[in-house]
Amino acid sequence: MQDQLCSAEPTDVQDFLNQHRFSPFQWLIFGLCFVIVLLDGFDTAAIGFIAPSLIAQWGVSRQDLAPVLSAALFGLASGALFAGPLSDRFGRKLVLAVSVLLFGLACTWSAFATDLTELATLRFVTGIGLGAAMPNAVTLMSEYCPERKRSMLTNAMFCGFPLGAACGGFLAAWMIPQWGWRSVLLLGGVAPVLVSIVVVLLLPESVRFLLARGGRQDKVRATLRRIAPSAAQASAFVMTEKAPSTHASGGLGVIVAPPYLVGTLMLWLSYFMGLVIFYSLINWMPLLFKDAGLSPRDATLVAALFPLGGVGAVFSGWLMDRYNANAVTAAGFALTAASIFAIGHSAGGLGLLMGVVFVAGVAMNTAQCSLPSLAASFYPTRGRATGVSWMMGVGRLGGIAGSFLVAELARRQFGFDGIFAVVALAGVAATIALLVKMALEPGRA
Known part of the structure; x- marks a missing residue:
């Protein structure tokens, strides 16, 4: 198509992105954000891969290693909660660059740790950087996407996280x-x-952020010219928001303002429940399957099928771009709940159990990976980074809760099927939360 812009009237930046093909410059942004999220997944999972070697070399017990394993989770929550408001104030690029540098330096330093206390401290600092980097990568990527492909591209970028974790295991x-x-x-x-x-x-600042903060037109024009040369013909650039306006100042004020409060709470609840499911099952499935009669080898093999389903997020993003994104994600959590409940009744046959666990993993990882894209499309520019990062930060508490849930259920003498039934309820809660968000705010993402 011909690149034509009216020079007499200001050009809306989102219309500009919608009217032009996805350029090599935007693919560069996608690639850099994908690599950041991939490294995020690698570093998040790294401590689990080295744990057996730590036990053997340092002569410590599993209980002694618990603070090291959990330190990054607390850091992830802290980093996400702080990074969003900073990004909405100082810019996506600055906070993203500092976050990546922070978790890189802390992880490098941790390679020279001499005791568990030092390693746990450095893992906490690493977690702060990890927690801050991911929501900013999601936000920046979403703000350079055409609307017709936003969810698919953002979800595809987010697939770097499980891929990084898987690559970490092989490496x-x-x-x-x-x-x-x-x-x-x-x-x-x-x-x-x-x-x-x-x-x-190489990474640009978000043009939407520049306009929201009164940025210079020449910087916006120079960036958009790298997408299409016709940007030079525009007299000026403006940004319109489809999301409701609010007089709140600052990202936190925006996400709890009346037009967004219910949606914010429902997103928090959904992400929290998703991580309850993920950490409950990823930490405990091998032991539960072993107790149900599987050999240690088969128990480990079946449990390893659960985190393989993240690539389903690309298909989910395609659906979210065409249908109601809340409904698509809610359907993913509903399937998650049903399949996790089915795991509790499938221990009798190895083939059936493998199939059900794989389906549960695809459904759960797809739904969870879709939530950052859903949040990014829900909030206006002035509160987008805060909205995405606070959803992830609050949700990380669900990961901490999930790590203890199965142990508490076992202490209360819940059986194999009972444990999976309780975990499945978290999927039901996430489904209901997204349906409430959709019902109370029709016509919104």
Whole structure:
């Protein structure tokens, strides 16, 4: 199509993005954000891969290692809660670059830790950087997407997280026998430091953020010219918001303002419940399957099928761009609840159990990976980074709760089917929350 812009009237930046093909410059933004999220997944999972080596080399027990394993979760929550308001005030690029540099330096330093206390402290600092980086990558990516492909592209970028975690397992299995557990942390630290330099040099600031903060027209024009040369013909650029306006100042004020409060609470509840499910099952399924009569090898094999379903988020994003995004994501959580309940009644046959666990993993990971895109499309520019990051930060508390849930249910003498029935209720709660959001705010994302 011909690139034609009216030079007499201001050009809306979202209309500009909608009217032009997805350019190599936007693919560069996608690629950098994907790599950041991939490294986020690698570093988040790294401590689990090196745990057996730590126990063997340092002579510590599993109980002694618990603070190290949980430190990053608390850091992830803290980083997400702080990063959003900072990003809405100082910019996506600055906060993203500092976050990546922080988790890179902290992970590098942790490779030289000499005791558990030092390692736990550094894992907490690493978690702060990890928690701050991901929501800012989601926000920046979503603000450079055409509306017709926003959810699909954002979800595809978010798939870097499970891919990074999976790659970490393969790399750790290869690296630890040759160079020891410290090499895994060193790789997980040096790579983000290098990427942070590339971010500073190549990644642009969000043009929507620049306009929301009264940024210079010349900077917006120069950035959009890298998408299409016709941007040079525009007399000026403006930004319109489909989301309701609010007089609140600051990101936190926006996300709790009356037009957004119910949706904010429902997004928090959904993400919280999704991580309750994820951490309950990822931490405890091998033991539960072993107690149900599977061999240790089969129990580990079946449990490993659960986190493989993240790629379904791309298809979910395609559906979200065409239908009501709340309904699509709610359907994912409803299928999650049904399939997790079915796991509790499938222990009798290995083939059936493998199939049900895989379906549950696809449904759960797809629904959970769709929530950041849903949040990014829900909030206006002035509160978008805060909305996405606070949803993730509050949701991380669900991960902490999920880590303890199954242990408490086992202490209360719940059986195999009872434990999975209770975990399935978290999927029901997430489904209801998204349906409430959709019902009370019709016509919105």
